[in-house]
Amino acid sequence: MTGMTGLEAMVRAVFEPDGMLSGADPHYKPRAGQIEMALAICEALQHKQALVVEAGTGVGKTFAYLVPALLSGQRVLVSTATKTLQDQLYGRDLPRLVQTLGIPVQIALLKGRANYLCLHRMELARSEAILPDRASVRALAKVEKWAHGTRTGDLAEMPGLDERSPLIPFITSNRDNCLGSECAHFKTCHLMAARRQALAAEVVVINHHLFFADLSVRQSGMAELLPTVDAVIFDEAHQLNATGVNFLGQNLSSAQWIDAARDVLAAGLTHARGASDWSALAALLEKSARDLRLLFPRESSNRLAWVQEAPQGVDGIEFRSACEQCLAAARQVSQAMEPVLDSAPDFPRLQERLMDLASLVERFLQPAAPGLVRWAEVNSGVRIIESPLDIAELFQKQILWGQAAVDVPLDTGWGIDPDDQDTPTSLPPARTWIFTSATLGNDDSLSWFTEPCGLTQARVLRVQSPFDYKKQGVLLVPRDMAPPQDPQHTEQVAELAEQVARALGGRTLVLTTTLRALKQIGEHLKQAFEGDASLEVLVQGEGSKRELMERFQQGGGTYQGGQAGFVLVASASFWEGFDVPGHALQAVVIDKLPFPPPNDPLVEARSAALQAKGRKPFMDYFIPEAAVALKQGAGRLIRRETDKGVLVVCDSRLIHTGYGKSMMAALPDMSRVSDLSLLLPALQRLRQLRTDSV
Numbered sequence: 001m002t003g004m005t006g007l008e009a010m011v012r013a014v015f016e017p018d019g020m021l022s023g024a025d026p027h028y029k030p031r032a033g034q035i036e037m038a039l040a041i042c043e044a045l046q047h048k049q050a051l052v053v054e055a056g057t058g059v060g061k062t063f064a065y066l067v068p069a070l071l072s073g074q075r076v077l078v079s080t081a082t083k084t085l086q087d088q089l090y091g092r093d094l095p096r097l098v099q100t101l102g103i104p105v106q107i108a109l110l111k112g113r114a115n116y117l118c119l120h121r122m123e124l125a126r127s128e129a130i131l132p133d134r135a136s137v138r139a140l141a142k143v144e145k146w147a148h149g150t151r152t153g154d155l156a157e158m159p160g161l162d163e164r165s166p167l168i169p170f171i172t173s174n175r176d177n178c179l180g181s182e183c184a185h186f187k188t189c190h191l192m193a194a195r196r197q198a199l200a201a202e203v204v205v206i207n208h209h210l211f212f213a214d215l216s217v218r219q220s221g222m223a224e225l226l227p228t229v230d231a232v233i234f235d236e237a238h239q240l241n242a243t244g245v246n247f248l249g250q251n252l253s254s255a256q257w258i259d260a261a262r263d264v265l266a267a268g269l270t271h272a273r274g275a276s277d278w279s280a281l282a283a284l285l286e287k288s289a290r291d292l293r294l295l296f297p298r299e300s301s302n303r304l305a306w307v308q309e310a311p312q313g314v315d316g317i318e319f320r321s322a323c324e325q326c327l328a329a330a331r332q333v334s335q336a337m338e339p340v341l342d343s344a345p346d347f348p349r350l351q352e353r354l355m356d357l358a359s360l361v362e363r364f365l366q367p368a369a370p371g372l373v374r375w376a377e378v379n380s381g382v383r384i385i386e387s388p389l390d391i392a393e394l395f396q397k398q399i400l401w402g403q404a405a406v407d408v409p410l411d412t413g414w415g416i417d418p419d420d421q422d423t424p425t426s427l428p429p430a431r432t433w434i435f436t437s438a439t440l441g442n443d444d445s446l447s448w449f450t451e452p453c454g455l456t457q458a459r460v461l462r463v464q465s466p467f468d469y470k471k472q473g474v475l476l477v478p479r480d481m482a483p484p485q486d487p488q489h490t491e492q493v494a495e496l497a498e499q500v501a502r503a504l505g506g507r508t509l510v511l512t513t514t515l516r517a518l519k520q521i522g523e524h525l526k527q528a529f530e531g532d533a534s535l536e537v538l539v540q541g542e543g544s545k546r547e548l549m550e551r552f553q554q555g556g557g558t559y560q561g562g563q564a565g566f567v568l569v570a571s572a573s574f575w576e577g578f579d580v581p582g583h584a585l586q587a588v589v590i591d592k593l594p595f596p597p598p599n600d601p602l603v604e605a606r607s608a609a610l611q612a613k614g615r616k617p618f619m620d621y622f623i624p625e626a627a628v629a630l631k632q633g634a635g636r637l638i639r640r641e642t643d644k645g646v647l648v649v650c651d652s653r654l655i656h657t658g659y660g661k662s663m664m665a666a667l668p669d670m671s672r673v674s675d676l677s678l679l680l681p682a683l684q685r686l687r688q689l690r691t692d693s694v
């Protein structure tokens with residue numbers, strides 16, 4: 001132990017076979033990978049380093065970063081991508097660990113503002129009949145009752161309130177409608193209280209969205225948290241770039257205009273009734289937004305590229321005219337508010353908000369600045385977006401310069417040129433940055449993650465999963481299947497999935513790369529198993545991801561016990577974060593190698609940017625993206641040491657092409673077969689395993 005620091009020695013002791021963790025949990029087993037990761041975190045914390053750790057499934061990465069973070073005595077921000085992990089850290093892992101370690105540490109949970117009851121907006125919703133339906137009126141009555149007793153105002157704690165309830169936007173604030181210190185409820189505001197607690201705690205659990213909001217004073221109204229912490233730990237860091245790009249882009253949606261129209265109506269009727277025809281003004285704003293939406297193709301739900309003066313499929317002249325109509329409406333409503341500005345703080349705030357929306361419209365009437373990409377997303381409303389291609393520049397500035405607040409000006413992209421005059425001359429001390437996830441790349445430098453995040457100089461560590469994949473899993477790449485571009489391919493995948501599910505009695509997750517394949521395979525399986533009470537077919541969209549996951553989890557017991565096995569056909573978001581340990585999930589069937597869609601505007605822009613640098617988009621972007629997504633999809637299969645199962649990848653490019661072989665190398669090292677018939681006896685044996693016997 002020569003050269004070991006005090007912190008390292010303490011951390012090692014906690015993970016020893018007879019250490020504190022083993023004392024608290026009889027199932028605890030020391031894992032070399034977990035200790036290796038914990039010691040790397042110690043070093044990063046002591047030397048204020050940037051560290052990227054890919055920790056395979058089963059390493060126990062949460063405790064590997066929490067133990068050193070807690071024992072270091074530093075003030076730490078832990079950020080997750082999902083609310084599920086955020087709640088699990090705050091509600092389960094952290095309290096358990098704080099108790100085990102016996103150290104007095106104050107922890108706090110901070111969510112986005114849309115999670116907290118806004119007392120001001122609740123009052124507005126109550127006093128004016130602006131709610132969309134009767135169910136919302138009834139729900140509001142319940143919320144008002146609950147509001148008397150809640151300590152946190154966190155709506156997730158309110159029993160019986162559906163997180164998709166249409167009431168929620170009326171009783172929560174956003175950065176546009178929050179009155180801040182002008183608000184009559186400022187002193188008792190739940191959001192402000194949560195922020196104060198976060199500022200006072202030693203460990204604060206946030207999510208990536210909030211992290212980006214906190215970076216920008218203009219976005220959040222406060223950029224207080226980051227400058228006060230010694231270390232930031234990102235779990236589920238693989239989502240950081242996507243969240244950052246999304247957040248730091250400029251968005252303009254028809255929904256924002258319609259919300260503003262509603263708020264004009266509510267504020268006008270509550271605080272200045274009779275001063276103007278508020279209904280007519282609100283209708284004017286709303287109509288301008290709806291007219292803009294009508295220019296876009298009706299049934300499109302995809303991203304529309306935007307390289308000319310208007311989004312693809314939209315006439316340039318009509319687009320300009322609809323935008324100008326929005327501008328005129330915003331100006332007219334803003335003028336109507338002039339005489340009543342002093343009657344309530346809502347009016348100046350609304351005026352500012354309308355001017356912000358108008359500036360955005362003006363921005364979108366100008367060509368995009370170099371390095372930024374634009375597109376439109378159309379569903380029942382329309383959203384137009386301009387975003388950077390990645391967050392490299394931002395993170396480099398945060399890490400290298402340690403600057404706390406980054407304002408994102410409306411007129412010049414990000415405004416984070418290191419030569420900027422506003423780069424502070426006396427910098428705050430640098431802090432530790434830790435990024436971790438089970439999947440961060442397909443090469444040793446984890447360039448899939450580090451390049452777009454500007455972390456190519458960071459220290460990189462890969463910790464292998466402790467699972468014995470050769471014994472626990474089998475990989476089948478069927479030899480005799482049609483190539484993936486063949487029209488027969490999807491039907492053949494459906495037939496194969498049917499055979500696997502039949503042999504296992506369900507317990508099968510089918511992951512598709514397109515919604516078309518999702519639909520076709522879902523229909524095939526529903527038909528094939530119609531009337532079979534022992535097996536139920538679920539298709540993405542028949543419930544939330546969490547609901548589907550919970551139902552699927554119940555399928556690993558005996559049918560005699562009354563529980564059917566499940567087959568779930570899903571796409572996109574189910575390739576990651578679908579966590580079903582045990583025998584309820586014994587097969588994952590993947591239809592094709594998950595390359596990014598080449599005609600997606602962001603994908604096109606990233607390819608063009610690489611080409612401009614003399615690089616090869618297929619090698620440097622498409623392959624790493626597909627390899628990481630494939631690794632994530634395959635990672636659904638084996639979730640713990642006792643799990644066993646088969647992975648079927650119905651795409652022969654995996655074995656017949658050079659790039660396929662490099663993707664294969666990124667997959668867990670399982671035994672391999674090339675024909676389903678060779679696998680059937682193994683499937684029969686798997687079927688005998690019961691979740692209740694584990």
Ligand code: SF4
Nearest residue numbers: 118119178179183189
């Ligand atoms: S300060 Fe903002 S979030 Fe808090 S009650 Fe007032 S408007 Fe709502």
